Amino acid sequence: MTTLTLPPQAAQVGLAVDVAAFAMHGGELRVLLVQRGTLPHAQTWALPGGFVHEGEELHDAALRELREETTINLEPRHLEQFFTFGAVQRDPRGRIVSVAHMAVLPHGTVRVTSGGNTIGADWFPAHTPPPLAFDHADILTRALNRLRTRLEYAHLALEFLPETFTLPELQEVHEAILNRKLDKRNFRKRLLAQGVLLASGERRNGVGRPAQLYRRAKGVRVPTNL
Amino acid sequence: MTTLTLPPQAAQVGLAVDVAAFAMHGGELRVLLVQRGTLPHAQTWALPGGFVHEGEELHDAALRELREETTINLEPRHLEQFFTFGAVQRDPRGRIVSVAHMAVLPHGTVRVTSGGNTIGADWFPAHTPPPLAFDHADILTRALNRLRTRLEYAHLALEFLPETFTLPELQEVHEAILNRKLDKRNFRKRLLAQGVLLASGERRNGVGRPAQLYRRAKGVRVPTNL
DNA sequence: CCAAAAGTGTTAACTTTACACCCATGT
DNA sequence: ACATGGGTGTAAAGTTAACACTTTTGG
Numbered sequence: 001m002t003t004l005t006l007p008p009q010a011a012q013v014g015l016a017v018d019v020a021a022f023a024m025h026g027g028e029l030r031v032l033l034v035q036r037g038t039l040p041h042a043q044t045w046a047l048p049g050g051f052v053h054e055g056e057e058l059h060d061a062a063l064r065e066l067r068e069e070t071t072i073n074l075e076p077r078h079l080e081q082f083f084t085f086g087a088v089q090r091d092p093r094g095r096i097v098s099v100a101h102m103a104v105l106p107h108g109t110v111r112v113t114s115g116g117n118t119i120g121a122d123w124f125p126a127h128t129p130p131p132l133a134f135d136h137a138d139i140l141t142r143a144l145n146r147l148r149t150r151l152e153y154a155h156l157a158l159e160f161l162p163e164t165f166t167l168p169e170l171q172e173v174h175e176a177i178l179n180r181k182l183d184k185r186n187f188r189k190r191l192l193a194q195g196v197l198l199a200s201g202e203r204r205n206g207v208g209r210p211a212q213l214y215r216r217a218k219g220v221r222v223p224t225n226l
Numbered sequence: 227m228t229t230l231t232l233p234p235q236a237a238q239v240g241l242a243v244d245v246a247a248f249a250m251h252g253g254e255l256r257v258l259l260v261q262r263g264t265l266p267h268a269q270t271w272a273l274p275g276g277f278v279h280e281g282e283e284l285h286d287a288a289l290r291e292l293r294e295e296t297t298i299n300l301e302p303r304h305l306e307q308f309f310t311f312g313a314v315q316r317d318p319r320g321r322i323v324s325v326a327h328m329a330v331l332p333h334g335t336v337r338v339t340s341g342g343n344t345i346g347a348d349w350f351p352a353h354t355p356p357p358l359a360f361d362h363a364d365i366l367t368r369a370l371n372r373l374r375t376r377l378e379y380a381h382l383a384l385e386f387l388p389e390t391f392t393l394p395e396l397q398e399v400h401e402a403i404l405n406r407k408l409d410k411r412n413f414r415k416r417l418l419a420q421g422v423l424l425a426s427g428e429r430r431n432g433v434g435r436p437a438q439l440y441r442r443a444k445g446v447r448v449p450t451n452l
Numbered sequence: 453c454c455a456a457a458a459g460t461g462t463t464a465a466c467t468t469t470a471c472a473c474c475c476a477t478g479t
Numbered sequence: 480a481c482a483t484g485g486g487t488g489t490a491a492a493g494t495t496a497a498c499a500c501t502t503t504t505g506g
Contacts, residue, residue, distance in 0.1 A: 088283060
């Protein structure tokens with residue numbers, strides 16, 4: 001471990017990352033939480049997160065924590081830093097600054113099991129989470145705001161879905177994130193006008209008329225920065 | 227100095243803040259830079275910044291660095307964290323993570339003199355800065371983006387001006403930030419429709435027809451978060 | 453009376469919203 | 480044949496963008 005010589009008055013801080021990871025489950029937006037196994041806040045649910053390692057990029061630390069603490073079987077489709085929480089008293093162990101990230105996991109049977117210092121991991125309704133450790137409720141609120149903002153510009157909703165999907169499914173994602181209903185005709189008009197969707201074959205659902213399948217048009221990318 | 231016990235693999239990092247502080251000078255958007263007096267990057271221009279102190283909030287650290295390094299005679303009207311730069315190799319001294327802030331200083335003869343470890347301080351055109359130390363050019367680019375975004379929602383342009391101002395002055399601020407010309411009539415229509423401006427007396431300029439003076443309407447606040 | 457900057461409205465294009473019925477399939 | 484969910488168009492309201500002349504002052 002290399003030693004960094006800091007000026008005498010510089011604070012010694014712990015640098016952590018926390019991740020608000022979202023996915024769709026049963027037509028609802030869910031957030032991934034872990035149940036803490038150690039003090040402080042043992043038993044309490046929290047966002048997955050932990051300390052950044054030696055020589056490790058922030059982005060990579062966020063990915064690692066997501067994997068270590070939850071054993072996710074899917075890669076995040078989007079991972080983005082959105083705010084740094086550094087209030088002096090936010091952690092009773094001392095000064096710990098957390099670079100908070102927002103992640104989107106693709107559709108699919110996302111299974112989670114606990115790992116690391118956690119005694120559980122599960123998905124919870126993103127808009128109505130259980131009580132959370134530390135300032136994680138604030139972090140989650142801000143993550144939801146960022147997710148909503150990104151929905152407009154970027155085509156982030158597509159990241160929640162498998163490679164091919166139907167327009168009703170895509171609308172469901174938008175509605176779950178915005179937490180309100182959208183008009184079906186206007187939604188379709190808008191999305192198709194953007195030219196980011198490409199029609200393919202048909203799909204037969206269980207019931208009702210089969211929906212047209214779409215995939216993202218070639219060359220459509222989610223902007224990494226803003 | 228209290229000691230924080232970190233897990234063995236946790237990185238030891240320095241935590242810093244950097245501030246991109248903007249003001250209007252002569253119809254142009256300028257950014258405040260300091261000339262470094264010490265290695266690395268001695269002589270090079272950089273954003274004001276430095277290490278966070280023991281028990282100091284990030285916001286306060288940003289304010290302090292602004293004051294220490296430049297001796298500004300005005301309080302920032304807006305100060306907002308916008309991104310955290312943590313690339314492993316961004317600073318040759320070791321792992322230093324910087325929480326970058328964007329600040330707006332009000333109009334007026336903003337005088338700066340160097341202080342602390344700097345050998346100079348001055349204002350530079352924000353869209354065409356000199357070569358900058360570390361990754362400060364990236365930080366500045368992102369700060370400008372954030373400033374533009376805030377212009378839409380918030381009434382951040384008002385923070386660049388004195389308490390009373392004219393519509394042409396306000397338009398000048400918008401144009402300087404967006405780096406393009408705006409239509410005078412549409413600009414006025416839009417701003418007045420928002421109901422954030424209140425007319426007061428008249429002002430006589432050097433030349434031409436005197437402009438109406440405005441002040442911000444009571445109860446109009448810049449949202450601190452988003 | 454001239455130079456300089458402030459102030460003022462209208463129209464066309466575009467965008468957004470509201471709204472109701474028919475269609476294709478499985479059972 | 481019926482239940483289920485998918486698919487389609489139009490009109491009104493609102494927003495944005497383009498555009499040129501008159502007014503008020505100082506010199």
